[in-house]
Amino acid sequence: MKALLIKYKSVIRFIITFLGVYAVLTMGYNVYLNMSDGSKYYPDYLTHLVAEQTTLVLNSLNYEAEILPHPNEPSLKIIINKKYVARVIEGCNAISVIILFLSFIIAFAGKLKTTLFFGLAGSIIIYAFNLIRIVILSVGLYHYPWRREILHNVIFPMLIYGTVFLLWMIWVNRFSKKSNG
Template identity: 75%
Template sequence: MKALLIKYKLVIRFIITFLVVYSVLTVTYNLYLNLSDGSKYFPDYFTNLVARQTDALLNGVGYDASVVPHNVEPSIKIIINGKYVARVIEGCNSVSIIILFISFIVAFAGKFKTTFLYCFAGSIIIYAFNLMRIVVLSVGLYHYPWRRNILHTVIFPMLIYGTVFLLWMVWVNRFSKQKNLNA
């Protein structure tokens, strides 16, 4: 058993570090959600921000868009040309994906400054890509509502998680100190 622990020390350290960072960030985010005042930013600040930025981008590309709080659930409706096309919920704000991304990067850490800057830059890339994803998804749902399932459950999740995966691969192959976990 001791020989296995020594042989796979880096793998075990990676898993433990990932789980600890992921747990701490997730618990912190959930505490924030539970303590956030939904009266000022509904349903929470980050979801509200994503919805408002989606509205600005949609209007910026020529759609008559608006966002309004949902009257029944904690979400914000996206309305294009008077048609309710989508809703932005807490899971759409990219924070959970960013937590997953950062947990992996920290678990595969390089130099502190490089790790910090990559986490910051990667988080911005994920956030921006997610924002574009919501805009394109909203336009897609406006024009092709019968494609809702494939757009929302297959294509766009594949794109956002594919982006995260590519960012991870760049990190592992270019910046991480531990390029080979079995070394």
């Protein structure tokens, strides 16, 4: 058993670090959500921000877009040209995806400065890509509402997680200490 632990020491360290960072960041995010009272920024600040930015982009693309609080659940309705097309819930703000991304980056850490920079840059890329994803999804649902299931449940998750996977591969192959020896 001891020989196996020694042989797989780096794998065990990666798993423990990944799970530890993931747990700490997830608990911190849950504390943030529980502290959010939703009075000014409904349902919480980050979800509200994503919805606001989505409408800004949609309006810049010559759609008449607005957000309204959903009357029955903690979400915001996206309205395009007076038509309700989608809702933005807490899970749409990409924070859980960013937590997953950062947990991996930290578990496969490189130099401190490089790790911090790549973590920040990757988080911004994921956030921006998620915002674009919601805009395209909203437009898609406006024009092709019968494609809701494939757009929301297949294509767009594949794209966001594909982006995270590509960022991980860039990290492992170019910047982490594990890839450099």
